[in-house]
Amino acid sequence: MTDNSLSQAQYDAITDAAAHWCMRLHAIDCTAQERQAFEEWREAHPLHAFEYEAMLEIWEVAGDLPRPHLIETVVPFKPASSWRHVGIAAAVCALALPLAAYAGWNMGWLPNAYQHFEASDNVRQVTLSDGSEVELNLGSxxxxxxxxxxxxxxLKKGEAFFSVSHDTSHPFIVRAADGRIRVTGTKFNVWMYEDQVRVNLIEGSVLVSxxxxxxxxxxxxGxxxxxxxxxxxxxxxxxxxxANDNSLAWRSGKLVLDNLALNDALPLINRYLSKPVMVADHSTGTIRLGGIYNIKELNNLVASLPRVLPVYLxxxxxGNPVLNSIPQQPPKS
Known part of the structure; x- marks a missing residue:
């Protein structure tokens, strides 16, 4: 997002202010008055909120930066425009310590490339700056x-298929929920829903923690x-x-449920829904569901479940839909 009515100096001032607020709001001594001042600043111009959100993204990237007492030499530097977000946010995350970009890269503290991708209503294919290819499922x-x-x-949410460019000296690490997947070059799929993660390896090898x-x-x-x-x-x-595993059917726009209990099927379905479907009790969760569904039409599936299963909604x-099993009538004597 840019505003052509602003000069470069004005734009830089907004970026600097966003970095300041990112630091203050994460400080333990941030006061209620400061938080109110931040809200007023953020509401004052659409670009303020945009720049602050950019800072929050980079906060995670620079989360492994060493704390100030570990740094003995500081080299002041003025980051280039392409480095502005990374450089400022790195300084924020190190409690405003102005690390030099070249030193940060050489010490492994700062990246020389940062990319952010989202897929909302369609499966999306992207190329990372190292040449690796990634396919993102809906809502990822x-x-x-x-x-x-x-x-x-x-992987912040959703599902992704990775085709990683080979580089034994430069491992590729995917973090998903509490775990990580480490590779040097391979093809694999990572599915995540809430705190559940599933990794499927297609070729090569990966290490999963x-x-x-x-x-x-x-x-x-393997x-x-x-x-x-x-x-x-x-x-x-x-x-x-x-051999007939269907976990990658999403790449063709499909969700295949192979006679799964609802307890196992619902996490696969709920990944695509704004309001997750719940089960009323354990017995409802054991009811089984199968079929092939379009991943863009899973909201329709929820409404149709009472027509194909012994349940009511x-x-x-x-406001979450809840599936309840229909009690079986005892046989008449």
Missing amino acids: ELTFSNYKDQRKVT SNNDLAGDGLRL PAMQARFKHGDFTPQISQTY TRNKE
Whole structure:
């Protein structure tokens, strides 16, 4: 977003202000008065909110920067326009320490490329700055940062198929929920819903960990293998995938449910819905569902479930659809 009525100096001043507010709002001593002043600043011009959101994105990228007491030498520098967001936000995340861009890159603290991608209503194919190809499912979002010693992707939500360019000295790491997937060059799919993650390997090999805080790179997957984990899992669950596995049907716009219990099918469906479908109780969750569905029409599926399953729909107080099993009538004597 740009405003042609602003001069470069005015635009830079807004960016600097956004960096200041990003730092202050994340500080433990930020006051209520400051927060009110920030809200007034953000509402004063559409570009203010846009620049602040950009700073929040970069905040995650620079989250691994060392704290100031680890830095002995500081080299002041004026970032170029293409580095402005990364340079300022890096300084913000290091508590306003003005790290030099070249030093940050050489030490592995700052990326030399940052990309953000979203897919809303259509499957989207994108190319990362390292040449890797990514296909994003509906409602998916990820960021990519290219560091000197690694390439880092954060899958914020949704699902993505990766075809990673090979570079043994420059590993490719995907973070999803609490876990990570480490590769050097391969093809694999990552599905995420809430705190659940599923990794399917197509070719090559990957190392999967269910906890970013654990030492080591995790368990190794070979082709036609799958890893699953959720929040709190110490290690991923590893299994073999079948020849007719349909987990990648989304790339053709389809969701294939192979006679799954609703407890297993609903996370796959809910990924596409603004209001997730719930089950009323355990017995309802054991009812099985199959079929092939268009991923753009899954809202219609929810409304049709009472016509194909022994269930009826209600809504909870949050407005979520709730599936309730229809009690079976006892046989007449």
